[in-house]
Amino acid sequence: MSGSLTNRTQFTDRKTLLRRRLSNIFIVLVSLTVFILVWWGLSIIFNLKYFPPPDQVFQAFVKSFNVPDPNLGITMWQNIWASLQRFLQGFALAFVIAIPLGLLMGFLPWVETFSRPIVELFRPIPPIAWVPFFFVAFGAFLSPILTVFIGVFFPLLSNVILGVKSVDDSLLDAARTQGAGKLALFTKVILPFSVPYLMTGITIGMGVGWMCIVAAEWIAASGGGVGYYILVQQQVGFYDYMFAGMIVIAILGLLTVTLSGWAEKIIRSRMGML
């Protein structure tokens, strides 16, 4: 009797969940349809070549993947690959510097006292403001990578510091009572506890990174890139292709942030933080 009740409850829960998911999918579809219809309507009303309708942008989007761009001689795949490489390199650089630094700043007060003024001085500077300097100092190859690095570095650093500082004192006391030394405290308590915060930093950094790469590629980019593609289409007046490039950036940003958010969710759930 009790088992049958539990089964029925579970069935009802699953049904409710399914209904909620279907309803959410429906709302998302309606939202996208409304967006496309509004875009279409406005493009018809204004009738401007630099504000093309969605069907024209869609055609340009498809063509950009199949036919090399006449201005650059490469397809959108190659542009995506060029941007993705820069994104990963900038991200990796931020990853290897921000995490150890953040852990040290959170764990050792004197490191924080020493580093904080420098970090706080640089943090408010928008990554894009560095682009002209990076371009002249490091050239077209390194400049976009370094811009992504700046964009990802600070959210990552802040979240790692936050993670270390959020460790419950009772956890630390318990570990100390068990005889844990500084190294053990760091590796067995602080480091694992910081991981979910680190993942939050990565998710934020992913979004910022794509914004940075577009701006950086606008100054100069070696080997193309989606940001550079957008700029060139604007310069020659292929606005349908320019919008196609913007959609590609949106998709790439969405994909990477979703992927990172998913990883963050898994880790938080494993840590019992959800």
Next chain:
Amino acid sequence: MEKKTVILAVAIGAIVLVAAIAATFFMTPAPQKGKVIYWIQIAPKDQQANFASRAIDAGVSWEPYCSDSVLAGDAHVLKWSGEIWPNHPCCVLAVKTSFLNANPDLVARITRAHIEANQWVLDALANPNGANYTLLMQMGASFSGRSIAVVQAAVEHIKYSYQLSTEVQNGFKEFTRMFIELNQTSLGQYANVEAFLADFVDTSVITAAMSVQPSEEILGEVRIGYLTGDLHQFARVVAMNATVGGGKTLYQKYGVSVISPNPAGYLNGGAVMDAFAAGVIDVGYLGAPPAILKKLNVGTDIKVVALANSEGSAILALPDIQSFDQLDNKTVATPGPSSIQHLLLLVYAKERGFEVRLKGT
């Protein structure tokens, strides 16, 4: 549980790092077989710094940025644009068609000031010992932010003229044909290149300008756009100078008040065309190629009413590169695919048997 979590986090980090290293490996493409030049878009104002750091091997630029790199000792001229394409047209004076239709008298007055300024520049250049030459150099240095020595060198390779001669119009046709051949544009509503040119150029304004007389009162206001520090467009700088006009600018002399919505100037011709489209400017100085591209591709309705200059660009290279043929597998900077400098590189590279590819591909 904690151990697994840390392993997962480390695994994610490792994947990112390995992917980044792999990306670095793939980012260096294998050299191409055959003669290839790799182009990269770098604004002329930034080319000197890139020569200095040897980030580029060569560059195509307009004056004063060519002379800037040469006088700094960072690069030397391989070919002047006049050697590649003698008398090729370059910058033009363009007017928004709706403004021209509504204010033909004001446009004629602006054009008259442009013609007079052009003549003043030619007269000043003809007498390097004269006071006007000194004044011209000072104006050029102040406008471009370069030294007088750079300006002196720069003006030597620019041909100032306002005439929309048959040769100039044939140059516009050639630009249009080249862009069509490169699939960068199509004629759209126009039956042929001649029909496009008939809509692109209005030679009647110069004729009307010739009969314009000075005016004691200001008859109207015109918003003007131009490129940052570009000495091809010296006529506008001169027409804005009160000393030249004897106490008032040449524009004021002909009854026009001129304002510059973007005093720092626009970075390229495409941006000037966008300013036309956005309704920010009525009159603009820009290169003919971006004007052609945006009129055809975007429908920005402008008319070219006068020429500003011909020639005045160059292919420059690092001091140790002695000939164009040594640019095989080297990096050449251009202002971008919509510029005349980019077209000149394509023309000359083809002539010398080179393939031109985007750097990094």
